[in-house]
Amino acid sequence: DTEVTQTPKHLVMGMTNKKSLKCEQHMGHRAMYWYKQKAKKPPELMFVYSYEKLSINESVPSRFSPECPNSSLLNLHLHALQPEDSALYLCASSHPGVNEQFFGPGTRLTVL
């Protein structure tokens, strides 16, 4: 299995909702990432987990809360989002250290 899966594919939520994005990989990778991508822009790194521990938090607002329950799963919990948080959220995984990252197809999030 050489793919990263993300669910849901699309998500529409109100500013008072709580929702979660899920990411899964079975490639034995011990590093996992969340990126945010706005339209016509490059992905921006949000969080990095290495061996299930948060190693990078790029000053992301607390309304985004990551969780890595095990080496195959990565969640992003969303609460009290703003319309400007609407974007494509990409998950990626890699072997720890410097290696290429494998990306999932993303979750298209719309905040109303």
Place this chain on the structure above:
Amino acid sequence: AQSVTQLGSHVSVSEGALVLLRCNYSSSVPPYLFWYVQYPNQGLQLLLKYTTGATLVKGINGFEAEFKKSETSFHLTKPSAHMSDAAEYFCAVTPLLGNNDMRFGAGTRLTVKP
């Protein structure tokens, strides 16, 4: 901190023509370099990467890139464009040491005309 600059936000070529997408990196120590492609409404797919060794790197779909330390460049080329190559291309860099925090260039949209 490492960064990459992609010259040209939009490149248009005719089918069968040479594709050249430019990428320059900024780092005192040569980093690891990558090219990714993104098709509409999809995630990113790795085209090729440079870590160490041979400076001419061959990737998927007929693409290749050459690492030139003297020019701090890592330009992507393909001898003959195909309609299916139309997509967004991102150059990316990671440091030699650290947490693999990948930084992307602004992207270049490739259009292929029939």
